[in-house]
Amino acid sequence: QLQNSFQKVFKDLRGQGKISEANIQEALREVRVALLDADVNIKVVRQFIAQVKEKALGQEVLQSLTPGQQFIKIVDAELTELMGQTHTKLHLSSTPPTVVMMCGLQGSGKTTTAGKLAASFKKQGRKVMLAGADIYRPAAVEQIRALAEQVGVDVYAPGTDISPVEICAQARKLAMGKQIDLLILDTAGRLHIDDALMEELVQIKASARPDEILFVADAMTGQEAVNVAQSFDERLDLSGVILTKMDSDARGGAALSIRALLGKPIKYIGGGEKMDALEPFHPDRVASRILGMGDMLTLIEKAESVYDEKTAKNLERKIRGNEFSMQDFKDQLLQIKKMGSLGSIMKMIPGMSSKMGDMDIDDSQYKPVVAIIDSMTPQEREKPEIINANRRRRIAKGSGRTVQEVNRLLKQFQDMRKMMKQFSGAGGKNKKQQQAM
């Protein structure tokens, strides 16, 4: 894991007097290995290491920081830079409709992402229309119609007898007439890049004049995604990239490479199959996540979209203050069901992603967990440490689960609290470091 390697490196650097060629040699080597491990393109890694080295050696060590802390700051800043600094919004046309064209290989998540974008803009009060230009897979027409119905937006998917270029041109006209704000063109993909596909996309671009051409990349495809993105960019001059399946085991390094090698911004990331699993891409936050501090901000933002601000602030305070109780845990589980997959949320809690294996909680397991917590008294939920063997047996009986299951949950909960404590502490320190800059 990238973050583990980083943490080890930084521990080794602690207590050194100043940053010198000699004392960062090992750290740089570790960072290099960690990035390659995360599937970052070798060219990108070389450039990254060179830049970090140059910055590190050229910089005076701030009084308030150890060389190790200083080094983290530099790596953090460079990672953020590598991923594009700030979040890049969709470019909205001054004369509606804004036309967004999705492109990418088959199965990368174009149609799903089109639906997610539609849902997100609809939520912001915009009139959205989806156009289905995949006429090659019979099921595709059905898929986009169903998605449009699900999120409650207009759809133009006339079927398979009319050419994709014609569909997109018609869709633009229709969207004008209906005063649509955002028209999303969902195009066909292929298993591999081929000339016929590219030619079709080039023609769609010419006739539908999209304001945005977004390349949808499956984060799981690794380095191959970089080559594919380059081919699409050569023919279409992409305006941005959306990474899907970030909820998978994908290391995300290939993704990061696309940004660095193409120079095109990553605009969103997809983290699940549900329609609300789309987030704006924030390079600074992802850099922190890679560094092992957890993506606290995204977590809190996500929480806020489901509950009111007060509850979210409360949650943040509790996590930071290590006052997170069993009751909070249960409330979270139930809230999380509303937010999307449990795994994707847990990964955002500082230090959680590396421990996900041990946590062993997935969506299907939430029911027994809730049953066990329901069988606890309010006092036990607040202070799980009072739960002795007798109480464990009673809780097991009450919830219809085994004592082993109760034990496991309690253990997991304690581990989680420990981690929250450890990592919210580290995150806090880092904020101060940033202010010192």
Ligand code: GDP
């Ligand atoms: P298309 O061929 O590019 O239009 O791809 P689809 O939108 O049909 O998606 C292909 C598969 O990937 C479907 O099963 C989707 O549910 C799934 N998928 C898309 N985006 C995500 C994501 O962010 N996370 C996960 N886990 N699955 C996704």
Ligand code: MG
């Ligand atoms: Mg599709």
